[in-house]
Amino acid sequence: MNIQDLEDMGCGTSSATKDKKSEKALKAALVIQNWYRGYRARLKTRQRYALTIFQSIEYADEQGQLQLSNFFSFMLENYTRVQEKEPGLVTRLFGSSIQDKDRQDYLGLIEVPDSYCGPRLQFPLTFTDIDLLIEAFKQQQILHAYYVLEVLFETKKVLQQMPNFTHTSTSPSKEITICGDLHGKLDDLFLIFYKMRSVLMPPIPMDGDRAEKKNKLGTTIVAQGIRTSGSFSEQLTKQEWEQVVDILWSDPRGKRGCYPNTNRGGGCYFGPDITAKILNKYQLKMLVRSHECKPEGYEICHDGKVITVFSASNYYEEGSNRGAYIRMSSGTTPRFFQYQITRATCFRPLYQRVNAIESSAIRMLKERMISRKTDLTRAFQLQDRNKSGKLSMGQWAFSMENVLGLNLPWRSLSSHLVTTDKDGNIDYMSGFQDVHIQKPVKEVQSTLIETVYRYRSDLQIIFNIIDSDHSGLISMEEFRSMWKLFKSHYSVHIDDSQFDELAERMDLNKDGSIDFNEFLKAFYVVHKFDKLNKSDNKLA
Template identity: 65%
Template sequence: MNTHDLDNMGCGSSSSKKGRKSEKAIKAALIIQNWYRGYSARMKARQCYALTIFQSIEYADEQGQMELSNFFSFMLANYATVREEDPELVTRLFHGTLQDNIDRDDYVGLIDVPYSYSGPRLQFPLTFTDIDLLLEAFKEQQILHAYYVLEVLFETKKVLKQRPNFTHVRTSPSKEITICGDLHGKLDDLLLIFYKNGLPSEDNPYVFNGDFVDRGKNSIEILMILCVSLLVYPRDMHLNRGNHEDFLMNLRYGFTKEVLNKYKLHGRKILRLLEEVYTWLPIGTIVDNEILVIHGGISESTDLNLLHHLERNKMKSVLMPPVPLNEDLASDFQKTKAGASAMPRKSNTSLPEQLSKHEWEQVVDILWSDPRGQRGCYPNKSRGGGCYFGPDITSKILSKYHLKMLIRSHECKPEGYEVCHDGKVITVFSASNYYEEGSNRGAYIKLGPGMKPRFVQYQVTELTCPKPLYQRVHAIESSAIRILKERIISRKSDLICAFELYDRSKSGKLSLGQWAFSMESILGLNLPWRSLRLHLVNTDKDGNIDYMSSFQDIHIQKPVKEAQSTLIEILYRYRSDLQIIYNVIDSDHSGLISMEEFRTMWQLFCTHYSVHIDDSQVDELANRMDLNKDGNIDFNEFLKAFYVVHKFDHLNKSDTNLAGQK
């Protein structure tokens, strides 16, 4: 039978119809595929813009924290001019480097663990069963008794004091090592790592690369698990110091508050001992003499030989640079505990107990620096500390010290890790959902001899079925826009002045470019303002911005109604800084400072930060803060009264996106 006969019988027609149907199906599939790719790309762009907002504001806050170091130096040098005596202030800022003699019996000798305590009971010397005991208890949200916390910290300090500044470790074909990045108090991530990768042991060594604490709600639990694991497996558990293993960072980012809430009776002792434990943490790990593992990064002047030999325990806080002090003051400081008066004054000599300025800068670079694609080494203006280092700096430092790779953490990455500088620098970040649920994955690295690093990614979710992509992205966007608006309202007066410089006709309108330039010049967040306008302002049919709509659905709640708006904005903007300064000055932890101390603190603060507020306004505010007129102010409680009211706590439309695309 020939083809013509088949066509006459209808077979050709049937085949042709099937072909056309198949062609339509392929076209439909391609259309759907292209639509989904575009949809996914838009979702990815929206998520990326939201993460940019989170990270920009996070780094701006860290920049403010680093600025505090300059303020403390200024305060110590000038406090004598406004108050005759304050040895307690000096003790608070320097006692960690001046004395290393906390008496163990004084701290734990009088603490009893009552029979009614139902949490985990550790048995010293610790064994692997104690690790299991802690993990199971913390899964059930039990609190470890303060007695055991203090004992673990004392034992940890004893072990860490024997460690060099850089721990050298070796891998073998049967013994890979696991590198974990920032955890930031996110216990679920640590539990998931141990579930996927196994508990620490002689055959399963770990390096945890700093930032165990702050931000998350389970920092003390993470710290206890890591410390107990270190005590059980001291040769196979390695802890590097991060920039958040710092008591001044803890005051701002939540760990201090967490400890005091969980340990109301002995919390101060735990925090005091922790300050010493932090100083003894190694500042890096070197794997197989080839791979340098440090928390932040390097600079063009990084000197590993110097870093190997400096006395790391003298670095109580990265935020406290060496302060020039009077030669005779060193002995006076030692007497402050006994009640002797000591006054800091300007001088050109440094206390022998402090690191030199050059040594201090070396450690700051190690803990705070970030890699960038641009060649060279230049100041890290986003964070305010450390530097940005380019691929040429990486090659230079690695070559100088015969190393092949740098593994660091310190930066949240959407996929949990990132490789840059031609494969010579790896960033690993182990806290998933860092900014918001769904915002990023976590990851850890597996290293073996002569092998390429292997990356393991994960993302903790409490939901059995994750939310649809658009819901997850929308939640991230909403949270990002919320904190951005709070940043905007804290600079309302400055922004209005910037807007009005362009609006000479008093129309209330600006071009998109003028508005975007004003936002960036005042806030300095390096954000895509043109795209973000959809969430922040109203636009007329000609594309002009109604600039006052930047503040339309948000305002700062005033704790004192009569206070001027400018003063309220400044107090709100610097509330975290002021709270830390207050806690440092409140050396007896009474919760109160005198009216005189408040005025002194405010005058120094205004001078150093170039804040221009009339003294009469501050006096009036102080008088109103002294509610019972006893001459004392509960400044912490006062600052808690500041909060931002969001009239419309949602995005304009659920399908509006940060990338400015529809």
């Protein structure tokens, strides 16, 4: 063996060592990469679960809004009968609506104090007014109710001039921008304006029963005449109202056919076959719609024929979802632009952002649980035949879904809501240990407390209508009458004596009046401690 042979052997040994080190480094990199991918996937799963909670609770609240609308429809339809039984209440509920008041009559009810430091607007609005308004919003200032009311009157006037349907035309050189729900997200709106090239269309003056006009982009606008005479009931029949509900509350789903939208409580779910049938019937290529928050700001379904676009980023919570808008032109495929306006959380690590979203979602879910504590307890006990205080995971999940109707992954969420023993059985009452409703009167049945808490927003709306003099007070009799009507329509099974007892105890100074706003403040949910702030709590 000569020197060259030894050198060759040495080089070979060195090369093999380097190869082994490179192989170890590569394996280590792959292990880290796989761990990080799994870590991000778990965080994204937790984020999706939180979004599902937010959306399910939002849809359940929409059912409440529809119920409240039905309540007022019920009142109108049964006006004569209700007038005979509760004349005073009906006068308070509908008196201001029946009278023919104009804009100044309403504005005269509101005074702007000298201490108000927000924007003072002049109508019709000028560009200077708009600049003042935008700057005020940027500074988080609140617009006084007087000016809010004036803006609403101006908006009504503009909308009455605009058509129900707007026909637009495009060409390869001219694009249109399609936005979805913004929900008052001013930063998102500014971002879209900054990136889009289309112009805002001014209100279109009506000329006879039909008007047609082109804007600077060559867009054709067709405006149908709008009837303004006659009563509301004459203009909007029951069938028309049902059509409005169907348009507003219907959502696409993967299942074929058309069936009731059980999440929203109004409208329907429609499958890909329904989409294809409608598009073929009217010779259309695609349906672009909104009204559903999507994690990425948009979603494509039904073989690419239905696009959902949602333009409000951080809709439920900071970091909960992206916003998006679409650019389209003739003969091209839609282009999607995503964004997410962030302030406080933009420099936080992903796990901290997900923890914040998750904590907020679970908090809302626990409040929903406590509002139905009596019903949930009854459902748990029916399943717990041995009276052990425990249920299997399946039994608990079934009871939660059956009572709350939120269509959530209860098994995955259980670790955040209840205590589980070593055998996997759930202590079902543990879900109420760290949260409760403030009870102003301990002697009153918990069912009534929960019912008032559950419907507190609806009751407050009705109260504000009854409180026509804006005193913040209503009489005891009106308070009772309001509850009786509400209870009848909502099928609330609570003895009137229980509510009477509560009303009497809430009349602290015994003057025969109820301060309803203070009354509602008593029904806040208290969280004894918040385990969700701990970073080691995870959904996945």
